[in-house]
Amino acid sequence: MAQRPARAADHEGTVARDGVNLHYRVYGESDGPALVLLPTWSLVPSRVWKAQVPYLARHLRVVTFDGRGSGSSDRPAGASAYEDVEFVADTIAVLDAVGASYCVLVGFSRGCPWALEVALQQPSRVLGVVCIGSATRLTPMLEERTRWTWDERHDSTDGWAKYNRHYWLEGGYDDFLEYFFGQMFPEPHSSKQIEDAIGWGHEITPSLLVDTEAGRSAHLDPERFAELSCPVLVVHGSEDAIRPPAEGTRLAELTGGSLVTVVGGGHAPHARDPVVVNHLLKEFASRLMPQPVRRTWERAARRPRRVLYLSSPIGLGHARRDLAIARSLRSLAGEVEIEWLAQDPVTRVLMDAGEVVHPASSWLLSESDHVDLEAGEHDLHAFQALRRMDEILVANFLTFNDVVEDRHYDLVIGDEAWEVDYFLHENPELKRFAYAWLTDFVGWLPMDSSETSLTTGYNLEMLTQRARYRRLRDHSLFVGDPEDIVPDSFGPDLPRIREWTEQNYTFTGYITGFQPPPRQLSGPPRCLVTVGGSGVGSSLLQRVLDAVPAIQRLVPGITFDVVTGPRIKPSSLPVVPGVRLHGYLPDLHLYLGKADVVITQGGLTTCMELTAQRVPFVYIPLQHHFEQNFHVTARLDRYRAGHRLEYADAADPDRLAEAVAKALTDLIDYLPVSTDGADRAARLLNELL
Numbered sequence: 001m002a003q004r005p006a007r008a009a010d011h012e013g014t015v016a017r018d019g020v021n022l023h024y025r026v027y028g029e030s031d032g033p034a035l036v037l038l039p040t041w042s043l044v045p046s047r048v049w050k051a052q053v054p055y056l057a058r059h060l061r062v063v064t065f066d067g068r069g070s071g072s073s074d075r076p077a078g079a080s081a082y083e084d085v086e087f088v089a090d091t092i093a094v095l096d097a098v099g100a101s102y103c104v105l106v107g108f109s110r111g112c113p114w115a116l117e118v119a120l121q122q123p124s125r126v127l128g129v130v131c132i133g134s135a136t137r138l139t140p141m142l143e144e145r146t147r148w149t150w151d152e153r154h155d156s157t158d159g160w161a162k163y164n165r166h167y168w169l170e171g172g173y174d175d176f177l178e179y180f181f182g183q184m185f186p187e188p189h190s191s192k193q194i195e196d197a198i199g200w201g202h203e204i205t206p207s208l209l210v211d212t213e214a215g216r217s218a219h220l221d222p223e224r225f226a227e228l229s230c231p232v233l234v235v236h237g238s239e240d241a242i243r244p245p246a247e248g249t250r251l252a253e254l255t256g257g258s259l260v261t262v263v264g265g266g267h268a269p270h271a272r273d274p275v276v277v278n279h280l281l282k283e284f285a286s287r288l289m290p291q292p293v294r295r296t297w298e299r300a301a302r303r304p305r306r307v308l309y310l311s312s313p314i315g316l317g318h319a320r321r322d323l324a325i326a327r328s329l330r331s332l333a334g335e336v337e338i339e340w341l342a343q344d345p346v347t348r349v350l351m352d353a354g355e356v357v358h359p360a361s362s363w364l365l366s367e368s369d370h371v372d373l374e375a376g377e378h379d380l381h382a383f384q385a386l387r388r389m390d391e392i393l394v395a396n397f398l399t400f401n402d403v404v405e406d407r408h409y410d411l412v413i414g415d416e417a418w419e420v421d422y423f424l425h426e427n428p429e430l431k432r433f434a435y436a437w438l439t440d441f442v443g444w445l446p447m448d449s450s451e452t453s454l455t456t457g458y459n460l461e462m463l464t465q466r467a468r469y470r471r472l473r474d475h476s477l478f479v480g481d482p483e484d485i486v487p488d489s490f491g492p493d494l495p496r497i498r499e500w501t502e503q504n505y506t507f508t509g510y511i512t513g514f515q516p517p518p519r520q521l522s523g524p525p526r527c528l529v530t531v532g533g534s535g536v537g538s539s540l541l542q543r544v545l546d547a548v549p550a551i552q553r554l555v556p557g558i559t560f561d562v563v564t565g566p567r568i569k570p571s572s573l574p575v576v577p578g579v580r581l582h583g584y585l586p587d588l589h590l591y592l593g594k595a596d597v598v599i600t601q602g603g604l605t606t607c608m609e610l611t612a613q614r615v616p617f618v619y620i621p622l623q624h625h626f627e628q629n630f631h632v633t634a635r636l637d638r639y640r641a642g643h644r645l646e647y648a649d650a651a652d653p654d655r656l657a658e659a660v661a662k663a664l665t666d667l668i669d670y671l672p673v674s675t676d677g678a679d680r681a682a683r684l685l686n687e688l689l
Contacts, residue, residue, distance in 0.1 A: 003196075004373060005047070006365050006391045007054035015097035017090055020081070023072035024065035024094045027057035033127065033289040034100040035060045035281070038091060038111040039067025042082070042212045044200040046071055048108065051274035052281065054365060054395035060285055063103075065094045067111075069204060069212055077208075082215030087114045092122065104285045106130040108270065109242065110216070112251075113137075116225045116232075127288040128231040130281060131251060133267040135243045136222040138250045142241065150213060165213065168206040177201040183241040186266045189461040191454060192387050193271050225255055232257030233284050235277060237265030274394045275401075275427045298408060305336045305689055308358070308409045308433075310400070310417035311350075313343035313367050316533035316566070317605020318415045320589070321479065321678065323353055324513035325413075328682035333689050341403060343367060345533050345566040345584070352586050363399045365392045368534060372567065375536035378543075378647045381624040383444055383455060386418065393419035401430055409433045411688050416440075421473075425465035428472055434688040436475040438681070440604055441631040442505070443490055443497040447624050455626075456491025463490065466504065474688050477681055478505040481674075484635045508681040509674035514589055516613045516675075521596055524557035527660065528595035530588065532603045535567040540620060540647070544599055545576050547653035552578060554661040561595070563588060589613075597664050599656075602628030602644075604635065611641040612673035616663040618643045620650055639671045 009025035016022075025046070026034075035056060037049040046064040056062050066073040067087060080086075091114055095103060104127050107115035112131040119126035140146065148154060148161045157167055162176040181197040232255040236248025245261065252259035260280060262269040270277040309326060312318040319342075326338050339358045340350050343366060347357050370392055374385040397419040404412065414420045415438040424431055444455040466473075478485075478501060485498040529544050531537020541562060552558055560579040564570050570581035585591055592598055592606070593613040600606045602621030610617045619642045621628035636642045643663045649655045 003050075003388050003391075005050065005053070006370075006395060007057060013097065015093050017093040020068050020076050020090070021074045022065055022068065022090050022094060024063060024098060026061070026063050026098050027053055028061040031099060032061055033102040033104070034063045034095075034098065035285045035289075036063045036091070036095065036100065036103050036105050038105060038107045038115050039065060039070065039087070040108045040111040042067055042069030042204060043209060044070065044197060045203065047196075047200065048268075048271070050391045051271055051394045052278055054391065055278050055398040056281060056285075058363060058399075059282055060289065063094065063098050063100060065090075069208055070200075071203075075204070075208055077211060079211050079214035079217075082212040083218040084113060084117070084216065084220045085218070086215075087111075088117045088121070088220075091115070091118050095122075095125065101125065102127055102289070104128045104130070104288055106132070106281060107134075108132045109135045109267065113220045113222060113225075116228065116255075117220050119228055119230050120224060123229055126230055128233070128284060129228070129257075130233045130235065130284055131248070131257075132235045132270050132277070133240060133243060134234060134236065134248050134251050136225070136247065136251055137219060138222045138254065139244055139247045142244055165210045168209060173206040173209075174202075184267045185272060186239050186241055187264065187272050188464075189457055190266075190272055191457055192390055193268070196271075222251075223254070225251070228255050231284075231288065233280065234259045235262065235269060235280060236260075237262045237267060237269050239264055240267045242267040273426070275398065275423050275430075278394075278398060295406065303408050305333065306407075306409050307336060307338045307411045307413060307689075308404065309338055309340050309342075310412065310414045310420060311340065311342045311346050312416040312418075313346050314371060314416075314534065315603055315605065316345060316349060316588075317603065319346045319349040320513035320605070321511040322413075322415050323349070323355070324511060324678035325681045325685070326355070328678045329685055332682055332686045336689065341400060348566065348584070349586065358403060360399055360403045364396050367392060367396075368567065372535040375534070376623075377539045378536070378620070379623040380534075380536050381447070382622075382628075383447070383451070383458075383626050384624075387454075393422070397423040404433060411436065411685065413685060414438065422465075424472055425469055428469050431472060434474045435472065436477060436685055436688060437473050438477045438479060440479040441627055442478070442485065442501045443488065443631075445486070445488060445626045445630045447626055447629070452491065456494065459490035459494060463494065463500075475684055476505045477684060478507050479677065479681075480510050480635065481507055483638055484510075486630055486634045488630070506684060508684070509677040510608055510612075511677035511681060512589070512609055512612050512673060512675070513678065514609075516673075517590075517593060519593060519613065519615075521594075524559060525555055525596040525664065526559050526561065526594070527551070527555075527597050527599065528561045528563065528591055529599045530563040530592070530606060531565060531568070531601050532606065533565050533567065536622060537565065537601055538568050538572065540601065540650070541568070541573060543647075543650050543656070545574060545579065547650070547656040548576050548579060550653035550657035551660050554657045555664060558596075561591065563591070597660055599660065602632050604628075604632045607632060607636055607642055608639075608673060611636070611639050611670050612675075614668050614670055616643075616666065616668065617641075618645055618656075618659045618663050620645050620647050623647055639673070641670045 011026040105115035112134040113136045145160045181194045234248045234252040311322045411434045446452045446455045489496045563582045566584040589609045598617040
């Protein structure tokens, strides 16, 4: 599945040069100095900068363009169309088209000599150059690469022998892509970066790639770069298997530039370690393109105790439990300021409750929009959706980091704030506060055997991070009890999830965020239908509406209240006799408690609110949603709560009607749900204040 860019361009256009159309995108202010992210080898488009654009565009004017042969730009034929001088001239044409009178140029790999040459040709325009994974030919390639010529046939197709025009043209192109990008990303747990790059490599043809490589024989003279007068920053990975680290060292020496070596990093640190690279780019560009700064600093004795609370935007269940924890924390801690960094629809709940939502919340890229785009018909591949949210997570972590850098916080609470937890472990030097992590599940689980390798890799990365940086979390809180955890392992040869969690987490018990009121039912039976806070539930709502006549035949007199939530318009659904349609209901749990029976998705919050109030319910997990199908189901089985129905079975109105009728007549034998979870969590958090 192709990913939509997380940050849309503010302006995009095309400039023609010598009959070749070049597509460019501009982010941020329409005038002023620009940070220009150059193309690289036509094997990948400008999306190779996806981890940079959203964050940098919030601080600077950013320009990208697809190099000839890639993305939305033209693909001229013939080797001469891909000589270095053509890419240099293309860059100047784009700078003219976007009105970049002054700029900082950033090159990656083959884009580095083009950026340096533009700086030589236009010294009054180019304020500085950043080179990442430089491919300037200042030093010989690695020995294992020089063994094989590019344009001659070889008996072997092992290793770098795959870097061969005949192999590309005669069926070996896919094998080459897998090998090449595996070499580009030698860092452990780089499956997403490799997957992205292979996908981009399939956007062009083997014959076009042959042209681009043949054109490079007419390359720029790298010794000319000694004549540069502007500042240069070189970033190079110590484990770069594409171009040797010595090349970065030599380029810095030749240009008098600065060198940052990413120890353990490969050829593309901007993709694999985007936080540190984005900070380097912003700092370098800001020195050369200074902007006024307005900041405050509080003396330590004057600072109030302050908490930054991060509440997951996927659904609304996190918001209610987090509000309950915040209320309890205030009662324990006395005077403490709590600010929230959150997204819609969570911000609606917080503002209705009178909470302070940090202004930087408006800078966060929408995870809910991403989930809606990923969803199919009652189908959300939750694990893959999170993997494909990578550029959103990078940008949102950097927003978070700007917030905590700008203002002092005693404590940061992250309720399934995946981006903050992951990138703090990747960049532990950025922790400057007490930090508590909350979650109601542990462990990525495969929906089928084809995913086992991926989920195992993600779990192993988490286990490795936690083993190395145990100090990073001051508390790890599991919202539930040990018995709620699935019995599975993290993967082949990895620990069992329950045992590991018991050793590494403190258990709060479940947190509903409310005290269940006494159930008082009267009149004809009422069925409430709800599908959570995302937009993925519309197809289930339609199936329930289709089944209303069948349910009414089995349960005479039953009426229906259908709650569409904050992201589905009630007007998008048909009018059905006996059915009332509602949009977002801020106190949904109260309506749940007044229903005789409920039909819902498999989300944990709603199902546990129903369990706590001892309401009969039918739950229909989203297809391919590992959390709902495994983690939530295991917990509900433990509580002896709910009737599970598969979405395919719900296509038959009679099957859905039978499930509702059975739920209404079966004996309620649920285990009790704890009511002090918020207080227990707050006591643990108060220790950190």
